Structure formats: structure tokens, C-alpha cells
Amino acid sequence: MAKKKFVVGCFDEEAVLFPAVKKVRTAGYKIHDVYTPFAVHGLDHALGLRETSLHTAGFIYGITGTSTALGSISWILVKDWPLNFGGKPNFSLPAWIPITFELTVLFAAVGMVLTFCYLCQLAPFVKKHHFHPRATDDLFVMVIECTEKTNVDDLQAFLSSAGAIETDVQVAEEGWWLGTYDKEETTFENSNPVVA
């Protein structure tokens, strides 16, 4: 994958981050992403991201489960191997509700999780570039993609004026790869394990 140049600004307050996102977007910069340690509600709207359709996918998986259950049970008990249970009808829908329900839930849940992993490109052994190790700890890391017209120094100064506590320029691959993290990404200032 092609490498790109990014300007990184780190914020330590949501209250500063939101106006900063607005300023950066108004100034015409393209925000590649904002990495946060927890789900910051409203940040997706502030970045202009569209709503996710994951729940719609979940619904489709769910009705797939429903029809799989009803379809196979009715075929098995009515067509393939009809059994006489005390003269009761072979098509005994009420008794099939529990399994139908369970399969609906199972299909929806498994399907949604797999779709989630696919959309976010998450899997074991997948590696991605981390713009800041504290993005999963306590920093909100705004990453802006540079074009050939971008003046990196200006942008860094602009981010600092918007409240970034730290700015940085990085050349990185977007997307994911299989392999190991770069050496400089392995360290974190926490080398003194204490006995609990």
C-alpha cells in the first residue's frame, strides 16, 4: 500500500476536541480520522460520517435465521420424515417457536459480529499503524491527511492554536497488514511492573 503523509494533533479534552474538529474542517483540511480511547458520542456527526447500517445488516441476518429454522424444521417434520406424535398435525408451528427464535438471534449476532470485523478490518494478526500509543489510553488523536499543497508547519501551528497539546508529522501506510509492529511503536513508558 502506498505511504502517505499525515499531520497528527493530540488533544486531551473532549471540550477542546469538538471545536477543533469544526475549525479544521472549516479551514478545508481533510481529517483522515480521530482516534479516541472510548466512544465519544457525537464525534461521528462532527466529522461528517454517515450513520452506520450495521443494524440493518443485523436485521437481514436475523430474518435469514428465522427462515432457515422454519424452512428446515417444516421440511424435516412434514416432508422428509413425517412422524405421528399422538395424531397431532405434522405442521406444529407453536412447538417450533423456541428453536426459530434461538436461530434468529444466533444468525443475527454471529452475522453482525463478522460484518463488524469485516467493515472495520479487524482480525487476529492484523496490524495497523498507530499514530499515538496513548490513543487507547487518554488522548484524542486527530489525524489529517496531507496533499501536495499542504503546508505542514502552518497546519501544525494551526492545530496547536486550536488546542492540541502535541503535534507531529508522520509518514504511514493506511490500512492494515500482517506482520509485526515497527520497533519504535513497541515501547511505552511503563516498564516497572509492581506486585499487587
Place this chain on the structure above:
Amino acid sequence: MHLKYESQLREPLVMGNKDFHQVTEDIVRPIEAKPSKLWYIGFYIAVALLLFGIYSIYRDVTYGIGQWNLNKTIGWGWDITNFVWWVGIGHAGTLISAILLLFRQGWRTGVNRAAEAMTIFAVMCAGQFPIWHMGRVWMAFFVLPYPNTRGPLWVNFNSPLLWDVFAISTYFTVSLLFWYSGLIPDLATVRDRAFTKLRKKLYGIASFGWTGSTKHWQRHESLSLVLAGLSTPLVLSVHTIVSFDFATSVVPGWHTTIFPPYFVAGAIFSGFAMVQSLMVIIRKVFNMEEYITLGHIEAMNKIIVLTGSIVGIAYLTELFMGWYSQNKYEGYTFWYSRAYLFSPYGWSYWGMMACNVLSPQIFWFRKMRRNVFVTFFMSVIVNIGMWFERFVIIVTSLYRDYLPSSWSVYYSPTIWEIGFYLGTFGLFFTCFFLFAKYFPVIAVAEIKYVLKTSGEGFKNKMDKIEEQPLDTFIHDNAHAH
């Protein structure tokens, strides 16, 4: 962006004046530190129990179910009692993470991760009993509907026992997915603080390459919400179906319509008791009193007294119906086999009543709800009581049936039945000790999410907001839109 304000009247969910980094430090430190002596002692005891359980099962498989004291009349004994008991315990985790999420109960964040883990381990233990009870366990796959060369001979989809196969396996799968998808961001937090290459590598694999991208969080939120919505009816359905195993039969004492709600209430009751036992230990051993506060413990004790009382009403309703139906067999089961103290198993009924209905009433007092020792003691009592309940339901209904000539001799378990039960304790605690050592026991990201509204340090500043005129408040908080 929602308003960062919560009433001063609400108790803080996170005590102490903490920032985000401090939260990470507090929760991740036990994973990075060497485990204490107590951890090793507990872990070795658990492994020893597990080994004894494995040997008991080895005997069961080699010599057959005759190793147990089940007999002609009592075809279900300790095995199914323990199965229902463990499944019941396995209901609290998903209840906390799903139902309380939908009800917007902020306090769930402190306990949900460990409770979900407990759920998964409890369901694993529960699953052992029906599987090994099959006897010829190498035929276990016969319960799955797959095209086979025996006809094909299909499973009976109208049977509650098959519904159970689907219910338990679905419940296990969905709980596991829910738990792990919530863990991914927290494992990424552990990965990014890793101080050795091996840790970096292993937590890197476990965290699936999570970065914390806004789009990913948005999808993650949607995923959690829908999984919660799916798990809510799922939790209720699982124990309902377990109760159908009994309620759809024609055995006096089992054939009652009250079973589904009664079983679900009982499951929540025992599940919360187990969560309490574990939480009281975890908060002490890992110094997490500031995250699992007395407020959390009180909230769970309230649920315990509520569900315990629901279960109590169910017991009384059964007794009433045993008389009101004027059915001789029902009357005999409820008023002689169970409620008469000097009948062969009367002790188990009154043990159940004392543990489940009478003793939890202590939690009407706030002082008792907030007392850690009382809580721990009561959580053990409740779980003993709920074990009695399942024993009462199964054994007192079976030991004397319609024909006095087939009444059974007194049933008591063999050492291998007891060993199997102890073995599931070993499995449960081995898993739980490993979980507590290698995974964050509290949901780090979720605590950070509620920190600024419910953390003590931030709440103290909110009295200023309370004095503000409404216009100023809206103006100050609306800029984020």
C-alpha cells in the same frame, strides 16, 4: 454530544479524583503485575478440583452412569440439579450487560465485564452435565440435526430437550461474542502499554488490530446496542426453555404454568449472588473499591431482594395451587414430599425456604445492603438456597410416582457425582482466575465514557452548574453541536 451533567443526588460511580490515564493505570495494573500469593493458592485449589472432576468423569465414561446413584425413579438427580443451577448463575452477566444497558443503568459499567466472563464460564460448566449424563458421550453429536445415514433420522424439534440444545448453545455463542467484542478496545489498551515484545504480540493478536477510529467506535456502539437488544429476550428465553424441560411433562410438581417466570427470577437471583461473591473478592484483591463501589453492591443487593421475593411468591403460589387444584398427586407432592418437614426430603424444602425467601429479606435495610461482609455471606447463602431449589424440584417430584410399588429408595449421591460437581467448580474458578490475571476485569473504555458525568472528581464541580441560569447552561453546553 450529550450534556455532561448528572444530578448531585446520584452517587458517583467512580470514586476519587481520577483522569483517563489514572483509570487505565488502576484497571490494567493487576494484569501487568505478578500475581500475588493468594492468586496462586486459589488457582491451584481450582486446578486440583478440576482434576478431581476430570477423574470423576473418567470413571463415569469408563464404567457408565452406574457410577452415580441415579435409579429407576430418580433418573435425574445431582446432574440436572447442577445443570440448572449453573445455567441460572449464567444469567446475571448478560442481564447486567444487556438489560441494564437498555435501561440505561450507569452502574453496570463497573461490573459488566467480570459478570459476562462469569456467565460464559458458568454456561461452560452447565453444559458438562447434560453431555456427560448421556453416558455414551461419543454419541453426543446425535443431538444435532444433520443429514445422516440412519434414515435420515432427525431429532425431535417438538421436544423441550432439543430446544435446550439450541438455547444453551446460542446463549453461549452470543454471550461469548458480546463479551469479546466489548473486550477488543480494552485489550488494545493493554497492548499499547505493553512493556515486553511477547505481551505486545499476544495482546496485539487478541485485540484484532483495534485503533480506536471514530468510525469503528460508531459501529462498535451500534453492534453493542443491537447485541444487547438481541440478548435481552435471549436471556429470558434460555431459562424459560430450561423450565420447559420440566413444565411440559406430566409429573406432579413439574407440570405448572408458573415455571418460566419463576425460573427466570430464580436465575437472576442466583446469578447476582454469584456476581456479588466474585465482586467482593475482586474489589478487595485488586484494590478496585473505587470502581466497584458500595453503590454497585447496594444496587445488586436490591435486585437480590426483589428477585428473592418473586421466587418466594412463586413457592407460595405453588403450595396454594397444590391445595386449590384438589388433585391428589399434586397435593401429595407439594404438601407431603416438599412442605412437610419430616418427609424424606423435607429438609431440602425448608433449607430452600430459609436461604432463598427468609434470609434475603435482610436487604430491606440499607445498612445491610452496604455491608460487604453481610453481602458476601448472603451471596453464598443464596447460592446454596438456589441449589436446594433445583434439588427440591427434581428429586422430590421424582422419588415417589403414581405407583407406590415403584417408589424409590432414598437417593443420595456417590462420591463421583459429588466429584463431578466439584470439578465444575474447578473449571469455573480456573477460568475465572485466568481471566482475572490476563484480561481487564473492568471495562476500561466504558468507565472512561461515564467518568466525566459520574466520576466523583467531576461531580464535585457540578454544583457550580446547578447554580447557573438555564440560558448559560445551554449556551455553555451547546457548542459541541
